[in-house]
Amino acid sequence: MRAVTYSAFGDAAEVLNLKDLPPIPPGPGEVTVELAFSGVNPSDIKARSGTRPGVTEPPFPLIIPHSDGSGVITAVGDGVPTSRIGQRVWVWNGQWKRAFGTAASHITLPSDQAVDLPDAVSLETGAILGIPGLTACHAVFSGGLSKNQTILIHGGAGTVGYLAVQLAKWAGARVITTASPRNFDRVHAAGADVVLDYASPDLTELILDANGGQAIHRIVDVEFGSNIETNATVVAENGRINAYGSAQNMAPVFPFGAMMFKAVTLETILIYLLPANLRAAAVETLHRALVKGALTCPVQNVFTLEDCAAAHDVVQGGNRVGAVLISTK
The missing domain is CATH 3.90.180.10 (Medium-chain alcohol dehydrogenases, catalytic domain)
Structure with a gap:
């Protein structure tokens, strides 16, 4: 070979x-x-x-x-x-x-x-489908995603983020995502309802404004360390953060008090180690989305x-x- x-x-x-x-x-x-x-x-x-x-x-x-x-x-x-x-x-x-x-x-x-x-x-x-597809699918659906729920997806223009935006919209969620301005049109076309500049100095306020002043119950994050303070502020009580990357800051200071007093659930995702039952669920969901034409x-x-x-x-x-x-x- x-x-x-x-x-x-x-x-x-x-x-x-x-x-x-x-x-x-x-x-x-x-x-x-x-x-x-x-x-x-x-x-x-x-x-x-x-x-x-x-x-x-x-x-x-x-x-x-x-x-x-x-x-x-x-x-x-x-x-x-x-x-x-x-x-x-x-x-x-x-x-x-x-x-x-x-x-x-x-x-x-x-x-x-x-x-x-x-x-x-x-x-x-x-x-x-192996790494990007399964990561996006598990990040969006792990812990449950309700129809009409707002989800914040950091990095909607990346390979995983782009798939996550499509999957969340297919599930009936309202999607707020961050991206570079050069990718705004592309991410909107994928289904995002609101696209914000990830580098904006007032990103926290923009996220809350985009959700009518309400905190966010589900966050999918590609750069956990860089976004940790923003997430701690915008996440709702009993909210959830599903993080699959933190390349820019692998050792962030964790605001434990802010997270604890909102009872936030944090899941760090390494798709290589996904248990068999969760992998099977993600595979089935990916296939359904693909066959229905909801995912490109x-x-x-x-x-x-x-x-x-x-x-x-x-x-x-x-x-x-x-x-x-x-x-x-």
Whole structure:
């Protein structure tokens, strides 16, 4: 099989190499997927560059990056029905605690990590569902989202935030989101009712004004540390904050008193560790939204395996308007 690999941390152009590796037959309970697309996420960049907290050296001698992907099952191991051969699937956790991910022509992994892709959903979209799709879905619905409830989504122009806006509107919520002014029209088109400049010095007041002076019961946050004081002010009593990122400030001062005396529930989301029952619920919800046409997953760039380093550079640069994929053919 053809695969992009690395054995040391560093810049993408310096450490990523395209290799031919022996195929890996599926063991008991496993399937082999002939991949069509591999999704590139910020977490893949951190893993390759060695910037994950507490990780000082690569966990395996040879690594194939990327956790997300899509393709067709071509072989199954003992205990897996042969009827799975030929199924279109999307992959989650391809390279989580495993050496070989989806930046390759094939991947062999446990059968439940290859999810049947609905006929109406493209393989390109399938390669976006693992990290961005599941994160957005769990962040929006974890703890319950009521119809007509107002939800604040920080970072509505990001890949996860953009999907979260669509999912929240599909569920009947009123959506207030933050973004850069250059993305206002795009985020409005995704369904946001109100879009505010995330850098506004009076963001707290703008959020409350946008909700008729009322506090917010549900907040989805991509930059928890940067927004912590704003959130502590605007969140309602018995409100909930579902945070899936804090890259700009990984060690914020936590206003415990303000949060406690509102009885706020804080959930930190690491989609890799989502329990099986919650993952199954998120998968089912994503599929329903996709089949009903309520969710679109834009793609900005599709690179070849040979250009994997360039794909990493695009994701690392930020300010994207869609997912970055690798065509693995």
